[in-house]
Amino acid sequence: MSRFSKRFHAQDGAEYILVDKDPAAGIGTITLARPEKLNALTVEMREYLNESLWRLEVDDDVRVVILKAQGRAFTAGHDLAEERTWNKRPPGKKRIGMTENTMYFQDILGGKVGYASSLRHFSKVLIGQVNGFAFGGGFSMVACACDILVIAEEASVGSPQVRFTGLGSGPWQSVGYRAGKWIGSSGEPMTGALAHELGLAYVTCPRTQLEETTLQLAAEIAQRTLNDVLFLKARFNAAEALMGRGRSGEGGGGFTQRPDEDEPNFWRTVGEQGLKAGLDKAYSAAPRVNKVLANSELPQFQAGGAGREHTAEERMRDRPRDR
Amino acid sequence: MLDYSADGGVAQITIADVRLLSKHDIVAAKDLRDAIWEANDDNDVKVIVLRSDAHDFSPRVTAKPDDNALRNFTAFQDAYYGPHGLYQSVCYPKKVVVLEVQGECAGAGTLLMLYSDIVVASSDSTFRTPADDLPASNTIFPILIMGLHRAKAWNLAGRPLSAQDAEAWGVVNYVVEREGLRAKTAECAAKIARMPLDAITSTKMGFNAVADSSGASEDFALSAFYAASRHSLS
Amino acid sequence: MTLKTESMGRIRVEHIEGTAIARLHIANPDKRNAMTFDMLSDLNDALAQLDRDDSVKVVIVSGEGKDVTSGWDLSEVYDVFSRFPGGSSSIPSQRARIQYYSQIWGRNGLFPRYAQLHKLTIFEAKGLCYDVGLYLGLYSDLVVATPDLQIGNPRWLFAGGEGDLKILAATVGLRRAKQLVFLQNTVSADEAKDMKLVELVVPPEALDDTVMALAKTLSGIPRDNIFTAKNGSGGQFVSGMSGALSRAVGLSNILYRDGEFNFLKERRDNGLKAAMEAAESYARGESS
Numbered sequence: 001m002s003r004f005s006k007r008f009h010a011q012d013g014a015e016y017i018l019v020d021k022d023p024a025a026g027i028g029t030i031t032l033a034r035p036e037k038l039n040a041l042t043v044e045m046r047e048y049l050n051e052s053l054w055r056l057e058v059d060d061d062v063r064v065v066i067l068k069a070q071g072r073a074f075t076a077g078h079d080l081a082e083e084r085t086w087n088k089r090p091p092g093k094k095r096i097g098m099t100e101n102t103m104y105f106q107d108i109l110g111g112k113v114g115y116a117s118s119l120r121h122f123s124k125v126l127i128g129q130v131n132g133f134a135f136g137g138g139f140s141m142v143a144c145a146c147d148i149l150v151i152a153e154e155a156s157v158g159s160p161q162v163r164f165t166g167l168g169s170g171p172w173q174s175v176g177y178r179a180g181k182w183i184g185s186s187g188e189p190m191t192g193a194l195a196h197e198l199g200l201a202y203v204t205c206p207r208t209q210l211e212e213t214t215l216q217l218a219a220e221i222a223q224r225t226l227n228d229v230l231f232l233k234a235r236f237n238a239a240e241a242l243m244g245r246g247r248s249g250e251g252g253g254g255f256t257q258r259p260d261e262d263e264p265n266f267w268r269t270v271g272e273q274g275l276k277a278g279l280d281k282a283y284s285a286a287p288r289v290n291k292v293l294a295n296s297e298l299p300q301f302q303a304g305g306a307g308r309e310h311t312a313e314e315r316m317r318d319r320p321r322d323r
Numbered sequence: 324m325l326d327y328s329a330d331g332g333v334a335q336i337t338i339a340d341v342r343l344l345s346k347h348d349i350v351a352a353k354d355l356r357d358a359i360w361e362a363n364d365d366n367d368v369k370v371i372v373l374r375s376d377a378h379d380f381s382p383r384v385t386a387k388p389d390d391n392a393l394r395n396f397t398a399f400q401d402a403y404y405g406p407h408g409l410y411q412s413v414c415y416p417k418k419v420v421v422l423e424v425q426g427e428c429a430g431a432g433t434l435l436m437l438y439s440d441i442v443v444a445s446s447d448s449t450f451r452t453p454a455d456d457l458p459a460s461n462t463i464f465p466i467l468i469m470g471l472h473r474a475k476a477w478n479l480a481g482r483p484l485s486a487q488d489a490e491a492w493g494v495v496n497y498v499v500e501r502e503g504l505r506a507k508t509a510e511c512a513a514k515i516a517r518m519p520l521d522a523i524t525s526t527k528m529g530f531n532a533v534a535d536s537s538g539a540s541e542d543f544a545l546s547a548f549y550a551a552s553r554h555s556l557s
Numbered sequence: 558m559t560l561k562t563e564s565m566g567r568i569r570v571e572h573i574e575g576t577a578i579a580r581l582h583i584a585n586p587d588k589r590n591a592m593t594f595d596m597l598s599d600l601n602d603a604l605a606q607l608d609r610d611d612s613v614k615v616v617i618v619s620g621e622g623k624d625v626t627s628g629w630d631l632s633e634v635y636d637v638f639s640r641f642p643g644g645s646s647s648i649p650s651q652r653a654r655i656q657y658y659s660q661i662w663g664r665n666g667l668f669p670r671y672a673q674l675h676k677l678t679i680f681e682a683k684g685l686c687y688d689v690g691l692y693l694g695l696y697s698d699l700v701v702a703t704p705d706l707q708i709g710n711p712r713w714l715f716a717g718g719e720g721d722l723k724i725l726a727a728t729v730g731l732r733r734a735k736q737l738v739f740l741q742n743t744v745s746a747d748e749a750k751d752m753k754l755v756e757l758v759v760p761p762e763a764l765d766d767t768v769m770a771l772a773k774t775l776s777g778i779p780r781d782n783i784f785t786a787k788n789g790s791g792g793q794f795v796s797g798m799s800g801a802l803s804r805a806v807g808l809s810n811i812l813y814r815d816g817e818f819n820f821l822k823e824r825r826d827n828g829l830k831a832a833m834e835a836a837e838s839y840a841r842g843e844s845s
Contacts, residue, residue, distance in 0.1 A: 125479050148476045162786075163778055169790075174472040176753035177728040178700065185677060185698040185775070198753065199469070199492065202476035221480055224455075231553050232454055236475055238545075239462035242538025243471075244793070257781035264779070286777030289770070419739055440735045467731040493730035493752065496740070515739045517818070517839070521811040522717025526738060529804050533723045534731065536796045 013048030019055070021062055026222035027215070028062040035071025040079040041138070046115045053118040063229045064222045065122070066214055067146060068129040074155065077138035119145035121237050124229055125221050129214040131207055133189070136161045136168070144171045144200070147236070150214045151192035151201040158189035163282040164266045173243065174200050186289045324351055327358050332369040332516035333509075334362035334418075341375055344409070345384040345430030345456065352402040352409040359409075363416040369523050370512040371416070373435060374423035374505075381424075381432020383451060396551060404459050404547040411543055413438040414464075415531055417524040419515050423508040424448050425501055429483075430456045437464045440530070441515070442494070443508045445501040449483040450494065459550035463539040469494050568599035570607065577614035577776040578769075579607060579676075582621065589627035590620045592689050594637045597660055597667060604670045614783055615772045616674065618693060619681040628688030628710065632829050635809065635821055654806045661689075662802035668721070669798055672696040675784045677775045679768055682706050682755055687743070688719075694755065695724050699775075701768050702746050702755040709743035714840055715818045717808040723797025729754055742840070 016034040021027065030052055032039040041049070056062050069075060089096050119126065119142065128146030133156040140159060143149060151157065159168025162185065172180025175198040182188065196204035205213045221229075259265045264285045270278035326337040336358045338344075343351035362371045375381075403409050413420055413435060422439035424432070429451035436442055436450060438461070453460045465474035469492045477484055489495040499507045518526070534540075569582040581603055583590045592600075607613055620626055635649075638657055643650025661667050671678070671693060680697035682690070686708040694700050694708065702708075710719065718738045726734040729752045737744070749755045759767045813819040818839040823832035 144472075147472075147479055149472060162782070164782075171471070172727065173466070174470045176470065176730070177695070177724060178756050179753050181698055182756040186771070199473045202472065202480065217480060220482070224481075228455065231458065231549075232479060235454070235458075235462050235549060236478070239466060239538070239542060240471070242463060242541055243466065244537075257779060257785055259779035259781060264777075286774050289774050419735075440732070441739065442732065464731070467726060469730060493733040496732060496736045511740060514842070517842075518714060518717065518739065519811055519813055519817040521813075522715070522808060525804055525807045525811075526718030526722075529718050529722045529800055530726070530731070530735060530738075532800050533726050533797070536723060 011044075011048070013042065013044035013046070016042075016045050017048045017052055019052045021056070021059065023061040025219055026061065026063040026226075027218045028056045028059065028065040030056070030065060030067050032067075032069040032075055035069075035073070037079065038073035038076040038133075039069050039071065039138075040076045041142075042079045050115040050118050053115070053122060057123050060226060062124065063224065063226055064125045064127065064218045066127045066129050066218055067119075067142070068211075068214070069131055071132070073132040074128075074130045074134040074157075075138035075142055076133070077136035077142075116141040116145055120240070122147075123233055123237075125218075125233060127214060127218055127221075129210060130155050130157065130192070130201075131210055133157060135159070135189070140168065140171065144174070147233075148217070149195070149201045150203045150205070150210065150217065151195050152207040152210045153192040153204050154207050155192045155195075156189040157192075157195060158187065159184055160187040160189070162187040163286050164278075171200060174198075188289050324354050325358060327361070329362065329365065329368055331513065332367065333372060333512040334365065334368045334370070335372045335374065336362070338373065338375045340377065341381040341432045341435070342384050342430070344435075345381065345432070347399070347403065349398055349402045356402070356407070356409045356412045359412045359416060359420075363418050366520065368418060369516045369518070369520055370419045370421055372421045372423060372508060372512050373413075373439065374508070377426075379426030380428045380448070381430055381435075382427045383429035384456065396547065399550075400547050404543065404550070406543075410434055410438055410461070414461075414534070414539070414543075417527045419523060419527065421508060421512050421515070423504060425504055427451075427483075429453070434460055436494075437461065437468065440527075441496050441511060442489075443497045443499070443504065443511055444486050444489065444495045445504050446486050446498050447501065448486045448489075448495075448498075450486075450489055451483040452478045452481055454478045455481065457550075458553035459546035461539060461542050461546060463534065463537055463542045467534060467537055467539075566599055567593070567596045568603055570603050572613065576773070577612060578617065578772045579610070579613045579615070580617045580619060581607070582619050583626055584621035586622040588630065589624045589685055590622065591627050591630040593630045593633055594640065594657075594660075601660065601665070601667055601670060604667075604674060608670075608675055611780065613676055614776045614778070614780060615677045615679065617679045617681065617768055617772055618697065619768075620683070620690075622684075623705070624684030625680075625682055625686050626688075626690040626693075627685040628690065628712065631820075631824070631833060638809075649809075651806065651810075654809050655802075658802050658805040658809075662721075662798050662805065666798075666802075668692055668696060668801075669795075672794065672798075673787065673790065673792070675787045677778075677783055677787070679771055679775075681764060681768055682708060683761065683764065688712060692720055692724075695721070695728060699771060700755045700757065701764060701771070702749065702758045703761045703764055704746045704758060705761065706746040706749060706755070706758070707743050708746075708749050708754065709737060709741070711742050711836070711840060712820075713738050713742050715820050715836065717804075717811065719801070719805055719808060721794060721797035721801045723800065724794045727794075 018031040018033050020029045034040065056065050126146045128143050128149045130143055130149060130151040134143040135158060139157050143157060159170060161168050168184040168187065170180035170183025179198050183190065192201060192204040195201040203213060203217065264281040266278050266282050269281050324339050328335050338355060359371060362368045401407060419441065420439045421441045421443065422436055423443050424436060425445035425448055427449055428436060430453055433450055433453040434457060465478065473492055484494065486495060486498045490498045497507055567585045569584060571580040571582060573580065585591055585596065607616055638644035638649035638653040641653035641656040644653030659666055678697040679699045679701065680694050682694050682700050682702040684705055686694060686706055688710045691708055691710055722734060733752050746758045750758055820832055820836055823835050
């Protein structure tokens, strides 16, 4: 039986998800390789990501996995151009039902394609090597699902979906409730430096040093035995479940928001005029907050205290530690 | 093995050698636990200070924990991880627990740090994850104190946390030079003791409920089993 | 451009014409915006009205004058129990206390209403932001502060850890929350920003423009999106709010021992002004 009125094959995602390992070091890598589309994830890519994670889980050569990406983006999240055709109305019906709506989240979080669950509950240490921007699902479902994040200073991450699908919620258990509220309510992105200051990124460094810095960290962790790694991760996966990040706490949706006639209708605009038009309309109705502040010559949301720049000492302190 | 004194609403417990706790010494754990409960039951006491005169509060002990302690599950639970054990005695009393810490802090010392309410540290102190050496370590407290990603990174990466980073992360409340450590701890304890006894009791209960609403007690309830299973995996 | 105002004494609701933005304004400037029981009732009514008003998407909460609020009116605390059954006795009944504190922390109380208001909320944190102000800030969607901010609760020292400790710990971390309640009580804007208690600090002359710019951007978001997202949000802190309710009742029963500063006794014996001065002196470390 087909899902979404189309037959999907995970193997079709293999072109865009590269899996590799260094058995001597005990390190596996998964590389998102669709740079021309900013590593936007299609359904096939998500299925293949899921399978790849499973294969690395049962490979005793691997103790640590690095999730990385080609090009200037980490991942733009789900392929939005695809979403429109993905949630097809049942034949003869004027709208989609709750089951179709919930399927979107189910497929992220559970079931055959539950890649976000696979990332979150991965049995080995997962390091996110974030080279560039990660938004929406790419941020909360992919990047934040990693155990440890190394984020390039130049990267920009966040949850802009407040204009399209409702408030995002920032990762408040990592950055604190207020910072999480800011991220979700304003939709403003964070730089790597701010993500580090707030406690989301363990390390931040210039993009040119990202690969080497992440590999060094992975190598340190991979010195542990496989049993050590499995045990520690099992403890922390259990802790997260205790804190409400278990299976049933995941997912949302269930019904579609209905913008009023005087409001931008993101999905309708995307369907009729394409993704860019949808984004343009949503952003002109609710402009980027930092852009608004910049236009008004007002201070912007910045790391490091009341609007001040990081000092040279602070930047040195934030550099990855020498061993 | 330890020294107990109480004055002006503050009970001070000085531990001779925290490393004994990292080695799961049963007597050392029970002595400390009993001292804490004595302070908890004393209505003249509002604050409990834990400290040591050793140069490094809790140097890392890399020898495997005493096998006999783990095999004798009941003794292990009773002394360390059960509801009447040492670690839950640090977490759940109705008095405010202040930890004074200097130098290297690993193993059991890190657990004492995680379970205390307020931490005053010397500027040369470092904090190593306890998870490698003590598999029954509670995983909820580090998350509630420093946030999910920092807690995981600190535990999984294994790099010791400097006093300065610990303060920035909200793990340590105050960092001072070694010479000023005892005075700063005493100052904090005295300040806390100005709160009414009933208020301290009620507020501690409130904070304990916060930890429990995030699963701290469940984690404790399972922790000895975690340790036993880890032991059998190696 | 304030054209539609409903005044309920010291709590004002102003709909800003031509926008989907409303301002909820606290105005008791002679007492640094201390909150009275009547203001609490008006605030609850105002929130109920705003929640039902489909023309409003964003609510700005602000205070008249230099401060947003100096906290609950200290001339009223404890005496306010007398408004409820059994509350007029020399030792007020527990049910009177529960009914009073339910107006703040109970199902239809201030903070559950505010946390789950189906509008986006922006809180102006300026000057004194104590007690009720701290929690309005914590439950808001966005907070904009000014450098003169003093946020926290000086009453923690002698009245104990009132409030939702769960959201406080979720905001600044468990250990920092204990530091605030047991040791520090109030922090400045810079300290608040460093501990992630507030996220944006702007010069006072920029406060209005910043808040309005944020409000205008947020009001461009579809109503269904805002309403759905806010619905059930804050539900994660139900246990924190119910803890605050039971703890508030418990703390109102404190038995003060020798040497412990008893604000209510000071107020009874020497009047409010002397009691507040004595409280400040005790906070500075002087003997009671």
